[in-house]
Amino acid sequence: MTELTTEHLIKQFGNRVVLDDINLTLKPNTIYGLLGRNGAGKSTLLSILANQISASSGTIKWNKTPLTGRDHSLQAIYLMSEQNLFNKENRLKKIMKDTALLQGAFNQTLADKMLADFELNPKQKINQLSTGYRTIFKTIVALCVPADYVFLDEPILGLDANHRVLLYRYILEAYENRPRTFVLSTHIIEEIANLIEHVLILDQSRIIIDDDLETVLDHSYQISGPKEDVLAYCQELPILASEQIGTLYTNYLYTNYLYTELPADRVIPDRVAIKHVDLQTIFIKLTEKGREQHV
Amino acid sequence: MGDPLFFEFNNEAPIYRQIADQIEAGIFTGVFPPESQIPSTTEISRQFNINPATVLKGMNQLVEKGLIEKKRGRGMFVTTTAQKQINQQRQDEFFDHYVAAFITEAQQLKLSKDDLIALIERGYQND
Numbered sequence: 034m035t036e037l038t039t040e041h042l043i044k045q046f047g048n049r050v051v052l053d054d055i056n057l058t059l060k061p062n063t064i065y066g067l068l069g070r071n072g073a074g075k076s077t078l079l080s081i082l083a084n085q086i087s088a089s090s091g092t093i094k095w096n097k098t099p100l101t102g103r104d105h106s107l108q109a110i111y112l113m114s115e116q117n118l119f120n121k122e123n124r125l126k127k128i129m130k131d132t133a134l135l136q137g138a139f140n141q142t143l144a145d146k147m148l149a150d151f152e153l154n155p156k157q158k159i160n161q162l163s164t165g166y167r168t169i170f171k172t173i174v175a176l177c178v179p180a181d182y183v184f185l186d187e188p189i190l191g192l193d194a195n196h197r198v199l200l201y202r203y204i205l206e207a208y209e210n211r212p213r214t215f216v217l218s219t220h221i222i223e224e225i226a227n228l229i230e231h232v233l234i235l236d237q238s239r240i241i242i243d244d245d246l247e248t249v250l251d252h253s254y255q256i257s258g259p260k261e262d263v264l265a266y267c268q269e270l271p272i273l274a275s276e277q278i279g280t281l282y283t284n285y286l287y288t289n290y291l292y293t294e295l296p297a298d299r300v301i302p303d304r305v306a307i308k309h310v311d312l313q314t315i316f317i318k319l320t321e322k323g324r325e326q327h328v
Numbered sequence: 329m330g331d332p333l334f335f336e337f338n339n340e341a342p343i344y345r346q347i348a349d350q351i352e353a354g355i356f357t358g359v360f361p362p363e364s365q366i367p368s369t370t371e372i373s374r375q376f377n378i379n380p381a382t383v384l385k386g387m388n389q390l391v392e393k394g395l396i397e398k399k400r401g402r403g404m405f406v407t408t409t410a411q412k413q414i415n416q417q418r419q420d421e422f423f424d425h426y427v428a429a430f431i432t433e434a435q436q437l438k439l440s441k442d443d444l445i446a447l448i449e450r451g452y453q454n455d
Binding site for chain 2: 064209247251
């Protein structure tokens, strides 16, 4: 099985460093969530991995062989992105036909089923579609190509709740019918949290989290109670953020290499409650502006 | 196939464990009787938009405990002994969680063993 890895990947636009020393390994048949705030570098990273733009330095390896320029295996990696690479005047039917030629194959049965379910007419031109429907169409195409690595950059942009749920279902169905790697980059974290197996968080040009979802949630805590008790318990622990509502004080923390779990020998004060938090909460706390240190 | 709509998820425990717990609860209460088929990984994964690997991990926990078994090409089935096993396990937990704690509390309240038995009798009379 083929892995896609990056080593010391750096991307600069002029003086601005957009990606800083990215070292990643994407494994086959895994659904990844690539999370990051606006401008964190998610789209740039996916575009580099799909060879649509080149890195300033560093290496991308496909099955441990470095990829350079044109060697890039076009059909194995497919990027669905916000930018439209289709000819705007083309009908959906024509785009699917061209994609089949370019990608070597196309699952037209699945495409027809999805087009019908989302009430899209293949005779329409792509520039006649609304933002939401354009996203849907591009995602349909991405699910029907034979690629082993499919990157979906904002696959739910402009979709209403019903369409989002339908789309998640189709992504899972496509995955089960033919396992492959998906990287979902999105802002709607809550909804995809159960869909993904592995979490990548990109913050200020760097990967700050690269772990299984379960591990990430396992490391995420919320510790609440009277301020003095919470502070006493949390001494030296890696606190991400604090909040105070009335007399209730809350610390959010992400255990790291110093404390892989909460210290067992520390007595939890009676009035202090400790619980795990969801992915969205810990994501916000990890990427909040003004945070001084990386985990 | 019954609709596995009894699933409800929260943030308190990993999703795979919640899946295992809720299927186990279904077996215990008889929603899934012995030798009946339980929903497949695919069905649960699609219905609740959960990664199939996560669902499978939950299922595997139940397989390891001997509560469900895979029948080749047909799916996952509740074992004949599953309900008994869960009942035994819950009785053990009942002792650990309730009875032991109950006795500790009683000792702190200076209630003797006989006092406790009398209290339990009273509880049954009020029933």
